[in-house]
Amino acid sequence: MAVFSVCVYCGSRLGASPAYEQIAWEAGTLIGRMGWQLVYGGGRAGLMGCIADATLAAGGTAIGVIPQALLDRELGHRGLTELHIVQTMHERKKMMAERADAFLALPGGIGTFEELFEVWTWRQLGYHDKPLGLLNTGGYYDGLLAFMQHTMQEGFVSSSQVELLQVDDTADALLARLAAAAAAATGPDDYERI
Structure with a gap:
């Protein structure tokens, strides 16, 4: 049986609140303890390095995908x-998506937002049927979630599109839901169309 693989998007910085580092450590520890596989951007700094270190320390597998230009900057x-x-950010994101059974966003910056919105868009277009999660630690994403409600009210986004994103403020509950949803998922898993 294949190992459950979760692609995590998160900051290359630790952020202003100690809660962000703590949730990255908790999520990584859970991934490792469950014997799951972490797929992420391959960085050693910030929340990215934290979740990888936690996954490895708990006995899990950590797969990184990084462009040569970022690796060259150590x-x-x-x-x-x-x-x-890999050579490009497009190759990076494609490989990460292909290696994942589910996607999870922790607090982060514009790179995290871009990655989350891309796989969310791919999901609503039918390019994959993998579950998506948003870990709303300390209310970090409250403004984004309020804005998504605004986009629905203004007629640009449907409730079914918003509901594709599972939101929680605890890592254990959200990871369990993502694993259950991935196990139940059926349908296309074709990134070649993107």
Whole structure:
């Protein structure tokens, strides 16, 4: 049986609140303890490095995918189970998506937002049927969630599109829901169309 693989998007910085580092450590520890596989951007700094270190410390597998240009700036995590070096950000995101059974966003910046919105868009277009989760630690994403309600009220986004994103403020509950949804998922899993 294949190992459950979760692609995590999160900040390359630790952020202003200690709660962000704590939730990254908790999520990574849960992934590792469950014997699951972490797929992420391959960085060693910030929440990215934290979740990878926690996954590895708890006995899990950590797969990183990083463009050569970022590795050249010494931002790559050299202690991973696997570190894949690619040429472009497009290759990075494609490989991460292909290696994942589910997607999870922790607090982060514009890179995290872009990655989350891309796989969310792919999901609503039918390019994949993998579950999506948003870990709303300390209300970090409250403004985004309020804005999504606004987009629905203004007629640009449907409630069914918003409901594709599972939101929780605890890592254990959200990871359990993502694993259950991934196990129940059926349908296309074709990133070649993107």
